[in-house]
Amino acid sequence: MSKHIAILGSTGSIGTQTLEVVEANPDEFIVDVLTANNNTDLLIKQAKKFQPDVVVIACEDKYSQLSDALNDLPIKVYAGIDAIAQVVQMGSIDVVVTAMVGYSGLLPTINAIKARKNIALANKETLVVAGEIIQKLALQYGVSIYPVDSEHSAIFQCLIGEFENSIEKIYLTASGGPFRGKDKKFLEQVTCSQALKHPNWDMGAKITIDSASMMNKGFEAIEAKWLFDLRSDQIDVIVHYQSIVHSLVQFQDGSMKAQMGLPDMKLPIQFALTYPKRLKTNFPRFNFMDYPELSFEPADRENFKNLSLAYEAMNKGGNLPCIVNAANEIMVDAFLKEKVGFLQMSDIIESCMFKADFIKNPNYEDYVYTDREVRKMAYSML
Incomplete structure (x- = not known):
């Protein structure tokens, strides 16, 4: 039906x-x-x-x-x-x-x-x-x-048939965005138009800026924590600029599974709608000869501070991830309107994390309050 x-x-x-x-x-x-x-x-x-x-x-x-x-x-x-x-x-x-x-x-x-x-x-x-x-x-x-996120869909696909087996670790892959390998001196000067040019994915403006700043990958780590019932030390981020390996799972025996394919969001969207059935598609197929080498490198948390801020929020918990999200939404909107610099976004988000009221065990009303107040705070710092 x-x-x-x-x-x-x-x-x-x-x-x-x-x-x-x-x-x-x-x-x-x-x-x-x-x-x-x-x-x-x-x-x-x-x-x-x-x-x-x-x-x-x-x-x-x-x-x-x-x-x-x-x-x-x-x-x-x-x-x-x-x-x-x-x-x-x-x-x-x-x-x-x-x-x-x-x-x-x-x-x-x-x-x-x-x-x-x-x-x-x-x-x-x-x-x-x-x-x-x-x-x-x-x-x-x-x-x-x-x-639906390609990384979490990849983890989910790797876990099919493995739900009784313990996860030792997962690896979320990141393309590195348009500024992979760049230092702070370069990042201080980047423009909105540069940040919107993602090398591999065609996405909306907000998520594209989040990808460029690595906040998107930090949020994906928090999302993975809840989706797959993991601790933060079980979630690692690695840069894989070809975006062919969408993420990996390592089990307690040391064996690893990866889900691969050409970058196309329609595949994880379709799988989320049809699971456990896979529908036939006419999507382009991956050819190993087109990618004779697949490379991996550690994520740069020093120059892309947002990733570290997201992990800090995940570790402390409470309403701190809500604080980070609210401040980030204001900062991305301001960056898109050229009201704040690329690196300044992280500085203001970090300031909000220190200044906003921390609630250890928030309920829904606490999240509503936090979101409203932090948006005001972040906006006032611009």
């Missing part, structure tokens, strides 16, 4: 590629819900093409434009963040693809889990901010969380 899916963030990089997977497999999937932040024009095109039951635009000022454009179609139109958090509870939905950017994905994911919807998780910030709450809810409501 076809799976009914909701795509939160359908106009972003992951959302558009999810729709490409849907279009390539029309007998497998039915789109029930599409949501976007403010890209009304693309959301309108998607709605007309895929005919979902519901579309939601987070920016309430765009409601009239969206509603008028879809007025002649049997599609319900809503606006606002609260509407997104509500529509994920629709009875027809089987899987919710959480592809919203940043903290905004937390509440819709919580509501989807409480409605017993399986999650295809592309919004790593949900687990970064509130991993303990999310995992407890998933267990309580019997919900599966399938990772």
